[in-house]
Amino acid sequence: MNSYKIGKMILTQEEIEARAEEIGRQITEDYAGKEVVLVGILTGCVMWLAQVMKSIELDTTLDFMSVSSYGAATKSSGVVKINKDLSGDIEGRHVILMEDIVDSGMTLEYLCKYLAGRGPASLKICAMLDKPSGRRVKIGVDYVGFPAPDAFLIGYGLDADQRYRNLPYIAAIEE
Ligand code: IMP
Ligand code: MG
Secondary structure, three states: OOOOEEEEEEEOHHHHHHHHHHHHHHHHHHOOOOEEEEEEEEOOOHHHHHHHHOOOOOEEEEEEEEEEEOOOOOOOOOOEEEEEOOOOOOOOOEEEEEEEEEOOOHHHHHHHHHHHOOOOOEEEEEEEEEOHHHOOOOOOOOEEEEEOOOOOEEEOOEOEOOEOOOOOOEEEEEO
């Protein structure tokens, strides 16, 4: 079985959901009169995406991508494998990437380059957590839920070996 335990509580469900609502309202304001395509990066995005989109009052469509990074399991190598590509066309559309956490930034750097090649009208990033201590490439995150401590986090979509995504709060793991 696995050897992780749920450690210190980092963010409560109430804190995360209040912030998600704020960001949804901000997106509504920033894109007033426009239509947006929310692109969820599976699988970690699911709870955050679902929560933010509830307070987006715009014409909104949803699409998903699934990616994994080649190389060592715990550190992003920057070489990204696309397991599931977008279902729809993004040319001329306003795209917001919905991500769970930005660590090295390498996954998003790759994805932004890849998606920019398809000619979206605009491309922004909304991440639940930003871990600036892990950053290895310069990448601007347009909407950040919270800064994250330099620890491995689980819950609210975040996994450790695919588990704990269902926790309704964010905690650190204890090995
Ligand atoms: P990076 O920014 O390319 O290094 O990779 C970010 C991805 O690594 C995220 O989308 C998560 O899937 C994963 N990740 C990074 N830090 C954590 C963490 O603390 N808990 C769970 N997953 C993480
Ligand atoms: Mg991810």
